[in-house]
């Protein structure tokens with residue numbers, strides 16, 4: 001299987017070309033945010049205040065890394081389950097969020113909004129936190145430090161391996177792949 | 186009477202927290218290696234290879250396999266002849282967790298109140314169960330339980346007439362609904378019988394058993410095999426992206442129950458099934 005190299009920020013054109021099932025390697029900047037950080041982002045939007053990073057064109061990685069040991073850039077940093085962020089993702093897509101990296105299925109509303117606003121959802125391998133850490137070259141907390149593991153981090157990544165699981169056309173690998181291996185007996 | 190000092194316990198618990206998060210158990214490693222060989226989905230196969238590579242890196246670099254280093258669950262079996270000295274056992278266990286999560290650079294994932302949700306910043310408290318047994322030893326079984334999989338667990342009070350079929354259907358539906366969320370290939374712990382709390386407790390206990398170890402009860406070990414086969418026929422596969430390896434193992438524990446009931450709890454664990462046993 002060939003690997004598609006992607007440089008952030010994501011453009012609408014590159015998003016249109018990505019298909020569910022594509023294996024990609026992402027390089028550039030991504031931002032981590034999980035449950036508590038999403039709640040704060042939504043609260044900030046509701047109040048009409050400035051977000052801690054430029055959402056337009058960005059990629060959010062649902063991840064809360066373990067602490068970096070001395071001399072290390074980051075600890076283990078695999079994805080967390082995405083569905084918990086579904087409802088809070090809708091306003092973010094409306095504001096230009098272009099990519100999400102996580103694991104597990106998304107709601108119908110999110111999949112539809114991804115088509116409307118042209119966004120893509122990647123899966124990283126859940127539980128491969130030590131392997132994924134090798135792709136992270138720089139790691140800075142940029143907001144909500146008080147949330148500990150749930151703070152927002154700006155990560156510089158190189159060849160971060162991921163799979164396009166839901167594309168901007170509504171194709172969903174979680175729907176199309178498992179049925180192929182389902183035993184009929 | 187045999188004396189065990191609390192500082193021995195603190196040290197042991199701390200070491201177990203670090204060790205199980207860095208070094209995947211041999212049972213899981215072997216099961217993943219088997220899955221890598223027999224997986225027919227190309228995406229699935231490459232995912233399992235990456236998981237094996239991941240555990241190798243974690244072991245070599247001595248870092249956590251997964252960033253969700255879990256909430257700690259401890260089963261303690263205390264011999265009646267043991268005397269704990271120098272402090273309180275429960276506090277020693279919590280101190281061991283605190284030390285291990287700090288020293289091992291493990292993630293602090295516990296909030297002190299489920300509704301106010303303030304992080305306790307030291308991963309305490311863990312959940313501790315005590316059992317008083319014969320002898321003069323202290324047996325500590327410890328797991329770091331990730332919540333992607335914990336969240337997919339389910340409970341049901343079946344009717345006695347639902348029987349074996351009801352049990353199988355409930356387990357299969359729970360795994361089906363969980364889909365990709367608990368990081369398959371998963372380990373499935375099932376507790377059947379007792380009361381609502383007992384069923385949950387033995388489902389958790391089932392996850393402490395190695396995946397390659399069957400129940401000593403013939404009808405239960407057959408149920409485990411049957412369930413494993415049926416689960417792997419669901420097609421969910423590694424990470425829910427299709428394949429024949431949805432589960433690495435199914436462990437079932439049972440307990441006597443009331444004439445009117447058949448409680449069942451399915452406790453799901455991910456491939457990062459981290460558990461360790463130590464004796465003091």
Ligand code: SF4
Nearest residue numbers: 127251331333368455
């Ligand atoms: S479900 Fe398990 S492997 Fe997956 S992220 Fe959580 S702890 Fe890690």
